[in-house]
Amino acid sequence: MNKQLPFYLAVALLVIAGLAIATLRHNELNVPLTPGVEQTVWQVEAKIEFQAYGDPVTASLALPDQPPGFRVMSEQSASPGYGFSTIQKGGIRRGEWSIRRANGRQTLYYKVQLITDPSATPAPPEQPPVATGNSYWSEPEATAAEGLINQARETSSSPESLARELIKLLNNSESNQNAALLLAQQSTAEVLVRLLNQAGVPARISMGLQLEDARRNQGLLAVADVYTKDGWITFDPRTGDQDTPENLLLWQRGGSSLLDVLGGRRSTVSFSMLQQTVPAQDLVQSQSYESGFSRFSLYHLPLEEQGMFKILLLLPVGALVVVFMRIIVGFRTSGTFMPILIAVAFLQTSLVPGLISFLSIVAVGLLLRGYLSRLNLLLVARIATLIILVIFITSFMALLGYELGISSGMTVTFFPMVIIAWTIERMSILWEEEGAQEVLIQGFGSLFVAVLAFSAMQWRYISHLSFNFPELHLIILAMVLLMGQYKGYRLSELRRFRFLAKD
């Protein structure tokens, strides 16, 4: 047993490594574990319009920067003749369009794709912001503000509860004179932020976009950001809801203006949006991370090669099935790994057409081979003849299928011709030497194992996992290694030796 210990350790290591890498890949890159997981992608388009005078124009738009609840997947700008760049200015990301000369009505577009990701949170600010202190109120307003703050303070204990209490008071402006006075000139969000700042709680106005599928010409809503020990928390000043409501995209956070246009007037921004559900897999595919780990993702390969690897990475699954069927069950097949090749062909043809094609090619091939044996050919020439004949048969079947309107007749070309020719030859010899029964046993053994391997390979979970988590092949390897050490009886032997149980 001691001698075996390193072996079992190695096997355990392979399993652990496979699982660990797969888990990492799942967690780090969000590769879904099951196929068909869909994710919501929002396409949001900001349209800027203004009138240019004929002078140099610079238009600067605040852009979403790590909005909570979303991940920016990609962004583009479409604006003929303008130069575009995104810049970080004072911790705020802005997009800047510029042009030497523009005249008349101008339209600029900025498009961003966002994935909903509940776990996405913005980075906390490097140093806690400071409340801006006293606001410029007019005399009666200052008194009203003072009153509101005192009233709210009495029933609150933290910045969050203070904000909530203030929102309650402001929303009851009919019964509260102070609130009514303040709200006469300004919006609720503005008043709230000013009151909070005055009370010593850092707060600011953020602009959010209510995401709704297929809406056009939407404007931004003002919400209040209140700084607490957990970072910036968003409050909806209309309802007092804490945290970002679902589908509220915080477009612009903190201070500065949403849009500045130099060299133009009557500028407006409007937003339109579109909701899409995209298979999560495609997202992984389209996101090209440059981090080290994701470099091992096969999605970095050109599409054509990806297609090849998709099939190549299924082969170990087929091999596992064959190993299991031979070592544990004890199935007889003609040619050790021929079932895998047939199974791969089935993957391309789909099962029933594949089976029909395979059986008819081999049957016709066997008939022709019977005639060939009378010609007295050398073996190599005979196999070569068979290959040519097999190609004829397939072409004929493709044509026949086409005429009958079954396009799958064409796909028989995926069968490995040379291997089929050899199979026909060996089966024919087997027929002569051991009789038809052995041919049927081995032939159907191969087909049965091929169908099993095919079923495993085309099972969508397996095809998903084998391509997206290639490291899981380490587990297959471990299983094959373990089975290679299996010394127990095969299932077929429990039948084969059954006569020993009785006389």
Add this chain to the structure above:
Amino acid sequence: MWVKPSFLRHHGLLGMNRRNVQYINAYNSRDLYPLVDDKLKTKLLAVEYDIATPTLRQVVRAQHEISHFRDRVKDLPGFAIKPSKGSGGKGITVIERQDGDSFFKPSGSAVSIDHLSRHLSNILSGLYSLGGKTDVAIIEDLIVNDPDFAKLSHQGVPDIRIIVFRGYPVMAMLRLATQASDGKANLHQGAIGVGLDLSTGQGLHAVQYSKRVRNHPDTGLALLEIQIPDWFEMLRLAARCYDMTGLGYIGADLVVDKHRGPLLLELNARPGLAIQVANGVGLRPRLEHIEKLPRVKERAVDRVKYAMDVFSDPHYLPRPLAPVAGPTSTKRVG
């Protein structure tokens, strides 16, 4: 109907997987395989070690040599054509006698020289060889059936398979062709397997299609009364194949020639497990006994004596046949 694995384990049945891992892989060094996979090599080696084999008459190595084949077999009464790298008896053609242009198989059917030429050509192309490698055809003398032996088999030459482990013979069986097996000695095709008592060379247990039988279905011969002549010599011949090849786990196929006595027909580095069915008892206890021996005796005779002595112990033998046996039948069951 199935049996439980525990039953097989209890009776010491060796399974295919264990055979492959624990015996073939462990005791047969890969580089020695060509010695037995290539019958020509085995034959030349056997001559070197003074182990009797059927006389080699001709080797056909290239397609153009096939044309000379006819002239060179003209004077032979009978002969066998074998692919040198064939396995499991595939591609072996036996010609019993020739008359003009006709060659007669043991079954009596005639084949033409063209048929034989094509067969030779197939052999050279590697049709019967493992992995399809190109091969050579060897033509050797026909075995002349010993009269004592001729009466055992329906047709063809009965052969004896002896499993030799670390140079010790551990199990033996006699294979008899029947009508059902069409003159072939393959158990799965209906030939009879008779397990032999290692110490005496006498029939112990017999099966056809894995079912226990008492009599030969075609000749009615009482199978358990069979006594192999020259038994000690046969075991010694088999045991010496270990010295000759160095392979720890082999199956030696032997025949008895009327004139020359026991001959080595071929060696197999992956002998099958049907021998256990023929013997009605598993191989494992015997293999494990030999495996525990600290040292292999140097002389083949000593090993044979040891095996004869040890394996006559009832512990290693099959249960005796039930007093009333069912009627023997040639019909395939199951």
